[in-house]
Amino acid sequence: MLGDNVISITDRLSQDIPHDADAEQALLGALLFDNEVYHRVSGIVQAKHFYIPMNVKIYETVSKLIEQGKLADAIILKNRFSKDNELDDIGGVEYLALLLDNAPPGSTAPEYAKLVFDMAMRRELIRLSDDIKTEATNPASETDAREQITTAESKLYNLAEIGGTQSGFVSFEQALIKSIEMASAAYSRDGHLSGTATGLIDLDRQLGGMHRSDLIILAGRPSMGKTSLATNIAFNIAKKFKRERDENGLEKTVDGGVVGFFSLEMSSEQLATRLLAEHSGVPSHKIRRGDISMEQYEHIRDAADEISRIPLHIDDTGGISIGAMSARARRLKRMVGLDMIVVDYLQLLTGGAGMNANTNRVQEVSMITQGLKALAKELDIPVLALAQLSRQVEQRDDKRPQLSDLRESGSIEQDADVVMFVFREEYYVARSEPSEGTDEHLKWQEDMEKLHGKAEVIVGKQRHGPIGTVKLSFNPDLTKFGNLAPDDDFQSGGGY
Structure with missing residues (x-):
């Protein structure tokens, strides 16, 4: 697509490994021509899904600039990579110019993104199948067949769900973004729950x-x-x-x-x-x-x-x-x-x-x-x-x-991240009934009236917050726990 000059950059890459250099270059060209394209493709493809190393580096840099609200065009990239002495790593100014010259319409970018992602998934499938074959044919392996199947299924699930069998390191910046998104969602949600x-x-x-x-x-x-x-x-x-x-x-x-x-x-x-x-x-x-x-x-x-x-x-x-x-x-x-x-x-x-x-x-x-x-x-x-x-x-x-x-x-x-205990004092008090007609029985009846239909959930461990006791109502006929009325004697929310 970008001519013989581009072919010379990628001719060292194995033709047996699934990838599409033209699709990667077309997507990058559309991005450099119109940064708004990024918001249509960022949910489909990530930098790790590109195969050609210089394309990985370009997409990664473009993503960071756009997410920071900055312009990401060929001139900005030239200055950025020149400052870090990495311009040659991305094919020089000529490669950036070729990407722009052959940029397709922005409306076609999602289709190129899907093709790049599909090629990445095929490469992951090949890598995963090689791992499964190696483990299954290894006579020294102590893992039995059922456990190998469970492990393989887990990796296949991750591949289908998140587009990779291994997550590896995540930058602190990415972790921080997720934390802020969680806090924002909690703030806007009823009850401010995360x-x-x-x-x-x-x-x-x-x-x-x-x-x-x-x-x-x-x-x-x-x-x-x-x-x-x-x-x-x-x-x-x-x-x-x-x-x-x-x-x-x-x-x-x-x-x-x-x-x-x-x-x-x-x-x-x-x-x-x-x-x-x-x-x-x-x-x-x-x-x-x-x-x-x-x-x-x-x-x-x-x-x-x-x-x-x-x-x-x-x-x-x-x-x-x-x-x-x-x-x-x-x-x-x-x-x-x-x-x-x-x-x-x-x-x-x-x-x-x-x-x-x-x-x-x-x-x-x-x-x-x-x-x-x-x-x-x-x-x-x-x-x-x-x-x-x-x-x-x-x-x-x-x-x-x-x-x-x-x-x-x-x-x-x-x-465990959280350990909770459910406790109903009524259950134990009911089994210690004294003889009728005694002062102890009158006191027992008073205690039973206070405890009837009430339960406690004791939070004994919590990584995210304080421990304490929560008071709930309990209907034994319906086996149903519920919220206590605010004016109940057995005050709700105790132990905060």
């Missing part, structure tokens, strides 16, 4: 919402309601799901989210019944027994119709491994999208193929929590994992849980 809203006002205020790439642990003793709380949060997020297209035509979630719920203990039908009870106002035990009136049946039918279309996906496979769960989560994100994962519960996951006879339970849980954290970062979504507490809670007078009560607590506490 993360996804749980629908529980005081909990959102304490956490700032569910943050991307975070591993959030929700722990509690049996019957405290941790599954109910996780289900309520998942439902609230899925119910508010809203997606829009950005200026580049790419869809992104602007409110709520698509939720993947891995229920290792309860069946999908049991979870659905809980959600139906919550939304219809008919107790779940009545729904299960069919002990309902015609009016309640109509409420159930209307509620089912209303919530049937929410993007909440349930996988109730028991004893699933962390590797298999990760693979299913990646597949869900590729097929329909994914904005949050719930795992109920952590101790029911298995470590998978990496385990052997010498692996103890603490090591296995450590592998699982590391896998969950890695998945949260890889998919760039919050992962809410439930966890059981040890029985030592029951031995204390004050049964409020603490970090040391986590089973195999070392790895869970270390890998």
Whole structure:
């Protein structure tokens, strides 16, 4: 396209490696002729997607200048590269002139950008397939086939999702831009949340919402309601799901989210019944027994119709491994999208193929929590994992849980970004009823009235903010947590 002079610059490049020098040069020419073209192609192609080294350097420099609000034309680039003694590295003034002379109309630039990106993806596929072949044919490899498949699937997912199998270093400037974008989004969002809203006002205020790439642990003793709380949060997020297209035509979630719920203990039908009870106002035990009136049946039918279309996906496979769960989560994100994962519960996951006879339970849980954290970062979504507490809670007078009560607590506490405990004092007080007619029984009744329908979420660890206690309402018939009224005796938002 740019003649024999340009061919001489690129003739050392292998013809077997997918690339299109003409498309790269056409895109750069259009950019230099009209900087506005950058805003139409920046969502498609990045500097790393160019193949010819001098084109990489030119696009990188043009991008920085435009993003700083400066002009980026041939004269500016000549002065910039001359000052850094790098003019020869980009082919000299002659190459810049050739790019401009052969610049196509700006309207065609997105098509050239797509072609450059496609060639980059083909090169990554070749590199990835070479890595897979090398590992699979290596007789000394200790990684079994299933684990190799999981690793390959993870790399393929990254390639399809973000255009590369390895992210490498990110400049502080890029990280700072992302931080400012997050703060700006939080400022403009209702409630000033930087993360996804749980629908529980005081909990959102304490956490700032569910943050991307975070591993959030929700722990509690049996019957405290941790599954109910996780289900309520998942439902609230899925119910508010809203997606829009950005200026580049790419869809992104602007409110709520698509939720993947891995229920290792309860069946999908049991979870659905809980959600139906919550939304219809008919107790779940009545729904299960069919002990309902015609009016309640109509409420159930209307509620089912209303919530049937929410993007909440349930996988109730028991004893699933962390590797298999990760693979299913990646597949869900590729097929329909994914904005949050719930795992109920952590101790029911298995470590998978990496385990052997010498692996103890603490090591296995450590592998699982590391896998969950890695998945949260890889998919760039919050992962809410439930966890059981040890029985030592029951031995204390004050049964409020603490970090040391986590089973195999070392790895869970270390890998988690947030650790929360759900606690209902009413549950314990109800089981210590004194004999009727005594002063102790009257005092017990007073305590029960104060505690009835109330719960605490104790934030025991949080990387992003303070620890503290959040007060919520709890309806045991509907297994539903909610916000407390501001004038309630049991003041909401305590412990900030």
